[in-house]
Amino acid sequence: MKSMLIQNGHVVDPANQLDGEADILIQDGKIAKVGKGLKAKADQVLDAKGKLVTPGLVDIHVHLREPGFEYKETIASGTQAAVAGGVTSVACMPNTNPPIDDQAIVYFIKAKAEKEGFCHVFPVGCISKHREGTEMAEIGELKRAGAVALSDDGAPIMNAELMRRVMEYAKMQDLVVIDHCEDMNLSNNGVMNEGYAATLLGLRGIPAVSETVMVARNIMLAEMTGARFHVAHLSTAGSVELVRQAKKKGLNVTAETAPHYWSLSDKSIKNYNTNFKMNPPLRSEEDVAAIRKGLKEGVIDCIATDHAPHSSTEKQCEFDEASFGIVGLETLFALTYSHLVEPGVVSLSRAIELLTTTPSKIVGINKGTLSEGVEADVAIFDIKTSKKVDANQFKSKGRNTPFNGWDLKGWPVTTIVSGVVKYQAE
Amino acid sequence: MSWKSKDLLTLEDFSAEEIAHVLDTANSFKEVSTRSVKKVPALRGRTVVLFFHEPSTRTRTSFELAAKRLSADILNVQTASSSLVKGETLIDTLKTLESMTIDAIVVRHKASGVPQMLANVTHASVINAGDGAHEHPTQGLLDLFTIREHKGSIAGLTVTIIGDITHSRVARSDIYGLTKLGAKVRLCAPPTLLPMGIEKMGVEIFYDLDKALEGSDVVYVLRLQLERQKKNLFPTIREYSMLYGVTSERLKRAKKDAIVMHPGPMNRGLEISSGVADGPASVIDEQVTNGVAVRMAVLYLLQGEKTQGENS
Numbered sequence: 001m002k003s004m005l006i007q008n009g010h011v012v013d014p015a016n017q018l019d020g021e022a023d024i025l026i027q028d029g030k031i032a033k034v035g036k037g038l039k040a041k042a043d044q045v046l047d048a049k050g051k052l053v054t055p056g057l058v059d060i061h062v063h064l065r066e067p068g069f070e071y072k073e074t075i076a077s078g079t080q081a082a083v084a085g086g087v088t089s090v091a092c093m094p095n096t097n098p099p100i101d102d103q104a105i106v107y108f109i110k111a112k113a114e115k116e117g118f119c120h121v122f123p124v125g126c127i128s129k130h131r132e133g134t135e136m137a138e139i140g141e142l143k144r145a146g147a148v149a150l151s152d153d154g155a156p157i158m159n160a161e162l163m164r165r166v167m168e169y170a171k172m173q174d175l176v177v178i179d180h181c182e183d184m185n186l187s188n189n190g191v192m193n194e195g196y197a198a199t200l201l202g203l204r205g206i207p208a209v210s211e212t213v214m215v216a217r218n219i220m221l222a223e224m225t226g227a228r229f230h231v232a233h234l235s236t237a238g239s240v241e242l243v244r245q246a247k248k249k250g251l252n253v254t255a256e257t258a259p260h261y262w263s264l265s266d267k268s269i270k271n272y273n274t275n276f277k278m279n280p281p282l283r284s285e286e287d288v289a290a291i292r293k294g295l296k297e298g299v300i301d302c303i304a305t306d307h308a309p310h311s312s313t314e315k316q317c318e319f320d321e322a323s324f325g326i327v328g329l330e331t332l333f334a335l336t337y338s339h340l341v342e343p344g345v346v347s348l349s350r351a352i353e354l355l356t357t358t359p360s361k362i363v364g365i366n367k368g369t370l371s372e373g374v375e376a377d378v379a380i381f382d383i384k385t386s387k388k389v390d391a392n393q394f395k396s397k398g399r400n401t402p403f404n405g406w407d408l409k410g411w412p413v414t415t416i417v418s419g420v421v422k423y424q425a426e
Numbered sequence: 427m428s429w430k431s432k433d434l435l436t437l438e439d440f441s442a443e444e445i446a447h448v449l450d451t452a453n454s455f456k457e458v459s460t461r462s463v464k465k466v467p468a469l470r471g472r473t474v475v476l477f478f479h480e481p482s483t484r485t486r487t488s489f490e491l492a493a494k495r496l497s498a499d500i501l502n503v504q505t506a507s508s509s510l511v512k513g514e515t516l517i518d519t520l521k522t523l524e525s526m527t528i529d530a531i532v533v534r535h536k537a538s539g540v541p542q543m544l545a546n547v548t549h550a551s552v553i554n555a556g557d558g559a560h561e562h563p564t565q566g567l568l569d570l571f572t573i574r575e576h577k578g579s580i581a582g583l584t585v586t587i588i589g590d591i592t593h594s595r596v597a598r599s600d601i602y603g604l605t606k607l608g609a610k611v612r613l614c615a616p617p618t619l620l621p622m623g624i625e626k627m628g629v630e631i632f633y634d635l636d637k638a639l640e641g642s643d644v645v646y647v648l649r650l651q652l653e654r655q656k657k658n659l660f661p662t663i664r665e666y667s668m669l670y671g672v673t674s675e676r677l678k679r680a681k682k683d684a685i686v687m688h689p690g691p692m693n694r695g696l697e698i699s700s701g702v703a704d705g706p707a708s709v710i711d712e713q714v715t716n717g718v719a720v721r722m723a724v725l726y727l728l729q730g731e732k733t734q735g736e737n738s
Contacts, residue, residue, distance in 0.1 A: 198621070202538040202539075316517060318537035
């Protein structure tokens, strides 16, 4: 296999406390050496002068939609969107059709990703059979087939007894339980955050407590069972506070949030634009401030996109009828850089940590570092040039982004997966 | 004064001057309906589509009469459910209608925001005839017209709106219109029927009907949708009526010359007693009469002024 040398870049690798100019030598698809002024010969030399070089990003909350919803996204198009966003590893959520509640689907996804994918794909298995929230899925078998975590994402586990048993069982299997925390009764068919903005638009509200009470319940069950519990797409100030307390107690509780929860609020919803409809919904400005604080103070462990592509017909309709969700892979780093790092909410190295080492640790994959000997997954970013988001240029099949037309900095230039260039900006 | 938009979607973005302009125009149209030949040629040759996706007799017939009295051609397109059920989106349906060249489309839909969505993709004028719990701007305008007729001016009046504010598009349009014209607006309902943050619209909240009625110039009673009881928004219809039903006895707390309004259809004996509905303070029938004049004014301002422009 060919060797590659990435020269003169500003390398940030939080796992190895590296933050400065360095070269990276890749041999046989692995990181061979990282250091200043490497005098190695390589088949391919990339000049990264003036660019940011990081471990390939890790996104543990992605909807690849295959099998079942290939008109929204496929493993091929979703992973191509990933590398176009500097992401080299994704954990894909099991709300496919059939859902990932059976080892066969895990094998199918892994085989498809191997054949057609642009990056590493780690399936998340279902908590319950058919994602119905009533009976436990074959968790032991899912784990053996390669599932890295458990979730019924998109649907919360409303039955507390089931959640208790799943946590006990998942602990035995050393799998993290990821819950989409939402009390469906409190959500009451709401379509956006309950508050003044929803009142003016006359749209049914989803109260913040609909998330917060479920986070509280799950933390209590995690305390009782000792399981590892991860909060998916955390969006409320109340949830931040609960996770803070859980961590203080030393519980195995972690949390992710998504870029739209720190860059948009419910006030951003204008003219019933359905690209601002997602679940959890865009929250109040107070919640946005709490999310930023949670990221700054380390209460929130990682950033994940909740990349949720939909077809145009599912979005060009009544706000009430539109599907929840937005695409996120291709704007992930730009929103992190422009709306967290540049305003000084978190440092650059902390941001990279939130996008590489901590998510890898949560799902237990050996990713997100430039340590010698690991698979060479590297992302190179231009953090100086401002560019407008253009949804029509997305590699994802989904065009459902609220950020179209935004001026952002922090765009991927080159993405390398296992030593091979999988994305190169034009 | 010219109309700034091709559409009438909300009263939120209306200025006090624009509202007054519509009301003044409606005033001159009101006379047309009193003639033996109730017709003017203002919209002759224009096509107005009544695009109703929710059962409505009152608003639809009011718009239909308004358009007919302006000599427009009318097309009624009514569907009970979302057209997505048929595999066709609302936008597809609109594009089909537009291809047959229409001038204005009057939209009623159970989902908030549908008129906005359609206005973004059509050249035709879109008139919101009620969208979800968002707005019902022509109802708001006809309410303002009726109040102005009785009270002369709206500034300084105390208007008390009673009932299910959360699900009421009428309440939102009325609040915008009334506060822009300088009225003091009180809302009276149990907390379960008041949407979060509504006080930020510049209204005063009351849970106690007797206190809310005290000194009111206008008492506006909203229709109670009976199915709300199933959603645990109040315990029983009986208890709602006991706490929030407007009766002749309770009405005594309002000003002597107070008027009583209701957007219809009424649940007699529930939110309003027959004594009040049919009593001397009631202007409920006048609201209906004025509705035609106000809708004529709206159609004329959106379409008729364009005609004049074309001719000149």
